Amino acid sequence: MNATTAAPKTPVKDVEKDASMQKQKAMMAAHYDRLTDAPQTGAKVCSTFVPGNLNELIGCFDLLNNLPEVNAIQNGLRRTSGQFVLEAEKIGHSEDVCTYVKSDIGMMAKGNLAPNGRKFPNPDVLLLSYTGCFTFMKWFELLREQYKCETIMLHTPYMGDGKVTPNMLEYMVKQLKEEVIPKLERVSGVKFDIDRLRERLKKSAQAEDDLVYVLKSARNRPSPIDAYFGGIYYIGPIFGAFRGTEDAVEYYKFLRAEIDARLAAGMGPVTPEGDMGKEKYRLVVEGPPNYTNFRQFWKMFYDEGAVVVASSYTKVGGVYDFGFRHDADRPLETLAEYCLGVYTNRNLPMRIDMLTNYLEEYAADGLLINSIKSCNSFSAGQLLMMREVEKRTGKPAAFIESDLVDPRYFSAANIKNRLESYFQMIEQRRAGARSAA
């Protein structure tokens, strides 16, 4: 062996995290422990999805919330989703099926272990409260087949006309009263208490205020946050199992103080590679990230000085930055409005409006779309949206493709090539604008 090949490789740097990320990690770990302790503690478990989740209501019945998408994301980040996807394909699911579903099915087939290495409890009830994605319905059918447990479906009408009508609200409240609440009472054995729900809704609104403050901090230059990669940490508690709890209120208060400190110090966002250097590009991103190569993906932005100042993905579990807050005075109506308003339940013109608004409000250089191979629900229409946003804002847009948790669909060289081209395109247009001026 010669000297050059024997030389040690540069060690991979440890991931840098700020205090709020550590706190969030501890919260998630505690939640997984609560879930895997359920057989011992006797706690009952409700599986439900992130968009339109009724966490405040679930909490009123002392049910623990288990989110299969979040589990798939955890498996993506931990690099185990690839084997689970293959396992699901072995069972018979085709290559094009949503990879969240396949990761979940594969995980169940491989022992159904939580990130803490212990077995997930079987759910006592499946609560499907958002129907903007039809795959969710099929996914729950598969879970029902597996667990043979009670299934509740709250049908959320799609906002095809771009607005919530009184009929829609009435329809949903009726379902909550006649279907959802009675079944949850039956499964949990806990009587519904509307004042308990009001208490939780108040806490939700408090946390939501602080979250919006944090997201809007990206209007500063430099932005103290990355609203896509970093944003995914920030939405974790409120989109997951913590909305309506004291834990979430505390976390967002803590996060807000941390961001205030970064703002005061004129700092950019923290990234796994360390503090962001000079902010060269400000982007709005549409679509979910890739989780199997999350750090590598983020580094491609970090290396080029690109900061995401607003993203639509951080709105899939609730759109708060246009004024909506959970309202304790209208407990059931507010739950319905929340489900109706999540990003993926909005029609294409609404999504275009949101993205256009972000580009302007956050003074971004352009729009980047990460289109997800196995998620038609998110991806359909994205090119049209892109053209329209380009037309309205005059800012350049670009399109990359990857997948949520299937590592086979992440081609690093290809994505890097497009990203670099895009950043250089922005640079070139700036130079063109300068010389024209």
Add this chain to the structure above:
Amino acid sequence: MSQAVMKTFIGIDLGSTTTKSVIMDESSRVIGRGITNSRSNYGTAARVAGEEARVDGRFTLFRRALTESGVLNGHLGEFLAALERSFRVEQFSDQLNDLERTCLGQLKGGRFAALESRLQEALGEAFRRLRDEAPSLYAPGAKRKSDFFRDIAGARFYTHAEAVARETGFPYEVLLNCYDKSIIEVENRPPSGGLNDHFRRALARVLAVDDAIVGQAAGDVRQVIEESLELELEESYLVGTGYGRVTLPFSKEHIRSEILCHGLGAHLMYPRTRTVLDIGGQDTKGIQVDDQGIVTSFQMNDRCAAGCGRYLGYIADEMNMGLHELGPMAMKSERPARINSTCTVFAGAELRDRLSLGEKREDIVAGLHRAIILRAISIISRSGGVTNEFTFTGGVAKNEAAVRELRKVINDNYGDVSININPDSIYTGALGAAEFARRAYEGGATPEARP
């Protein structure tokens, strides 16, 4: 008197199949172009392509100077062609000598030691024959399968070594083994000796046999060439692009995305270009540019190289044909087959299946050409459609059947659009890179020191 210096700007496009280089002067005029196979070594490929472009650049300077001096009125083209052939022989001989020395170097000790003297003799004889025939390889009208040293020397070495082995009873495999161990080393080394020495020797050889240039004229030509050689081509700034760009020891300032380079290159060739299609070895790009050649939007194939240049290469391999023979075969088709899949891996199966059903080879091949064009059009439409004028670049633009299909599909979908295809379209990316280099220098950028 200090030596005259000309500022030059280099663009290098490191493609998956070939590496291209363009040299440009301060007024954006192209002086030289060079191309080589990318090998597995981009560093070498960049160096070789760069040197080829410099050689080509010298010929441009000779042409300019000779035209200006008027010494070779009416005879200029012929003279330059002869000079180039002669120069190629010089370079080839030089590399042959290097190859022979390297082969002999293999003999020192080790496994060949026992055979040393006999092997030395056999090798010597094979190389003597190779050298003897070298001028004929570059004679006017001689056909070479490739211009790359490895291809020419390799094929001829096998022939001669086999004959020598037969005649002397020396094992052929040992000769081959010796060659195989040496060729990569030689290929990755630029020809020794200065380029200028090669030009001077080549010139002497031409003048010695050219009856049309004698006496005073010969002296004048010699002086003009000598003055051109005196001009130093300063590498003022370099920009790299293409898939291999990240492997080069350049800083970010010296690298541009190939999408931007293709957009700008197409704009320089055809300033009215608004849409560019590039079909390369492993990617297809649809690019929209504005009236300054600035990219406004682009799309590429994702993850999978279906329907790119490699697809045709694979089909050619499957059919045991040369890549350049596919287009002419498809042109013979009257009823192209309908083929939808552009999956390179499935193409072989599709091909055999259709042959077994009795479909004609030319119809199948024509169908395959149509399939890749349809895929390219889908990428273009995603990038924003086709706006007049339309420029088609990349290796596939050289394929007449692909071009025919493209014209048809563009016309059907976008009506009457001017379609530009430049004979030098393979250099589009390198051209854009060279212009970026020129602009960077003009804007005050200073080149970094490179190893």
